[in-house]
Amino acid sequence: LTYAAFRTTHADVASSGRRLEDVEADSGVALQSIVAMRKLSSARVFEDGEIDVVLRIQNRSTLSKVLEVRDRVPEVMRIKKGANYVLMELGGRKETEISYTIEAPLRGFYTIGPVCVRVQDAFGLFHNEREIQLYDDFLVFPKMEDIKDALIKSRVPKIFTGAVNIRNPGEGTNFYNLREYIPGDPMKKVNWKAWARSGKMMVNEFERDAVSDIILIIDSRSVSETGPVSRNSLVYSTRAAASLAQYFLSRRDSVGLVTYGDEIVSVDRDTGKKQLYVILTKLAGAMAKGNTPLRVVTNRILPHINRGSPIIILSPLEDDPTIIDAVRDFRARNFDVTILSPSSLEFEFDARRLDRTGYEVLKTERDILISELRGLGANVMDWEPDMMLVTALAGARGF
Numbered sequence: 001l002t003y004a005a006f007r008t009t010h011a012d013v014a015s016s017g018r019r020l021e022d023v024e025a026d027s028g029v030a031l032q033s034i035v036a037m038r039k040l041s042s043a044r045v046f047e048d049g050e051i052d053v054v055l056r057i058q059n060r061s062t063l064s065k066v067l068e069v070r071d072r073v074p075e076v077m078r079i080k081k082g083a084n085y086v087l088m089e090l091g092g093r094k095e096t097e098i099s100y101t102i103e104a105p106l107r108g109f110y111t112i113g114p115v116c117v118r119v120q121d122a123f124g125l126f127h128n129e130r131e132i133q134l135y136d137d138f139l140v141f142p143k144m145e146d147i148k149d150a151l152i153k154s155r156v157p158k159i160f161t162g163a164v165n166i167r168n169p170g171e172g173t174n175f176y177n178l179r180e181y182i183p184g185d186p187m188k189k190v191n192w193k194a195w196a197r198s199g200k201m202m203v204n205e206f207e208r209d210a211v212s213d214i215i216l217i218i219d220s221r222s223v224s225e226t227g228p229v230s231r232n233s234l235v236y237s238t239r240a241a242a243s244l245a246q247y248f249l250s251r252r253d254s255v256g257l258v259t260y261g262d263e264i265v266s267v268d269r270d271t272g273k274k275q276l277y278v279i280l281t282k283l284a285g286a287m288a289k290g291n292t293p294l295r296v297v298t299n300r301i302l303p304h305i306n307r308g309s310p311i312i313i314l315s316p317l318e319d320d321p322t323i324i325d326a327v328r329d330f331r332a333r334n335f336d337v338t339i340l341s342p343s344s345l346e347f348e349f350d351a352r353r354l355d356r357t358g359y360e361v362l363k364t365e366r367d368i369l370i371s372e373l374r375g376l377g378a379n380v381m382d383w384e385p386d387m388m389l390v391t392a393l394a395g396a397r398g399f
Contacts, residue, residue: 031130033061036115038071040136047143047239050080051102053112058095065090068118068127069098074110076229078103104140106230107238107284112136141280142238145389147247176205212253213269213306216241216279217297218286219315220261225288226316227347231385236342237314238283240389244312245279256305257282260297262290269305295322298329310336316344317369324369327378337378340392341370346385 034057041052055071071084082100090096104110113135120127178194181201194202218241224234241257248255249271256269257279267275267282294315305311311330317323317339330337345362348354354362366382373380383392 031117031119031128033059034065034067034117034119034130034132035060036069036117036132036134038112038115038134038136040112040138043137044139044141045104046141047105047107049104049140051104051138053084053100053102055084055098055115056095057090057098057117059090059092062092064092066120068120070116071098071100071112072114072116073102073112076106076108077110078105104138106235107140107142109285110138110140112138139281139284142235142242142283144239144243144246147243147390147393178202179205212248213309214244214248214253214255215269215301215305215309215311216244216255216257217294217311217313217315218257218259218283219294219313220259220286220288221291221319222261222288223291223319223344224261224316226318226344227353231347233316233342233344233347234286234288236383236385237340238286240314240340240342240392242280242283243389245276249273249276255279258297258301259283259286260292260294261286261288262292264292264297264300266301291319293320293322294326295329298326302329302333305335308334308336310338313337313339315339315341317341317366317373318344324372324376327373327376331377337376338393339373339378339380340383340389341381342383342385 036058037056039054039056042049045051053071055069057067057069059065059067066087066089068087069085073079073084080101080103082098084098084100086098088096102112113133115132115134116129117132118127118129178191179202181190181203185203189203191202191204218234218237220234220237224237225232227233245255245257252271254269254271255275257267259265259282265282267278270278294313313327315323327337327339343366345354345359345366349359370380370382381392
């Protein structure tokens with residue numbers, strides 16, 4: 001019949017005796033009967049973490065189907081176990097599961113989906129495709145390094161050895177204020193004398209204790225992404241910032257975050273596990289864009305931070321003529337400035353994208369800049385690609 005169809009110029013007739021558009025129409029109906037559902041083992045992981053994915057495929061028609069199924073995953077992800085593609089025959093009113101594990105090598109916001117389905121006819125001559133709009137989002141935090149030995153302490157007050165009260169309500173020991181009782185407040189905070197005087201149930205608030213106010217400043221300008229996708233200044237800076245935030249928050253410090261690229265994004269200073277989650281989320285979403293100068297950042301934040309607090313800047317120190325002036329402004333106001341500088345030159349040279357002559361010229365210019373910053377009293381570390389964060393911090397602080 002197929003031969004006869006071609007001989008009589010009816011090439012759109014299949015071997016089944018049906019025209020192509022009829023087959024395609026049936027395939028479209030067949031595709032509508034295919035349903036997908038997906039489940040992730042976790043919606044949040046750290047870099048190099050794994051997520052187990054289970055994709056359930058249902059055939060809700062009464063006929064058996066030959067299916068190709070591909071669950072689309074972000075290109076940067078690695079399939080660690082199993083497969084996100086399968087070719088199978090699925091019986092009528094049947095369902096099956098596809099299981100695989102992905103490894104997340106880089107921080108960011110990612111989406112799995114859609115599900116691409118292709119249905120073949122019984123003879124394998126024709127097929128039809130459909131994308132099932134099924135999406136699942138997940139978040140990859142920058143991985144953290146244990147830096148318990150890397151101590152950066154506030155110099156305000158210089159001789160104070162315990163906690164510093166920051167004049168904000170929170171967990172602490174010094175009385176701050178009275179407020180009305182809210183359901184859920186612990187009874188031990190109720191001020192019975194105030195209740196007797198006012199007739200209203202009142203509770204005590206206390207000043208929040210913290211050792212220091214720490215400000216982390218992350219350079220996320222376009223230049224920070226110079227180098228391989230998994231080895232560049234922004235990758236190293238976000239991991240360092242995550243590690244520093246975890247360390248300082250674990251000892252009850254108050255930590256704030258500022259990132260600057262095409263815009264200035266800030267996280268107000270706070271303490272506790274919730275603050276760590278907020279900071280990690282901001283770091284996961286940091287994108288290398290724009291060219292905002294550091295001086296603009298300092299002018300924006302200086303009126304809002306306590307004099308003398310530690311300032312930690314993570315930047316490649318490139319393509320910004322305002323760096324010297326910005327650090328001078330901090331030092332003039334008695335801020336303790338530490339600069340961790342993942343060198344884009346080293347990333348480029350290691351990847352063989354920069355020749356020896358060009359590297360030597362740019363390295364000399366970088367060394368001069370670092371010397372000037374140290375002359376202002378900043379603690380600067382030229383952070384090489386294979387150097388651990390603890391080593392870089394020790395070099396910057398000189399201990």
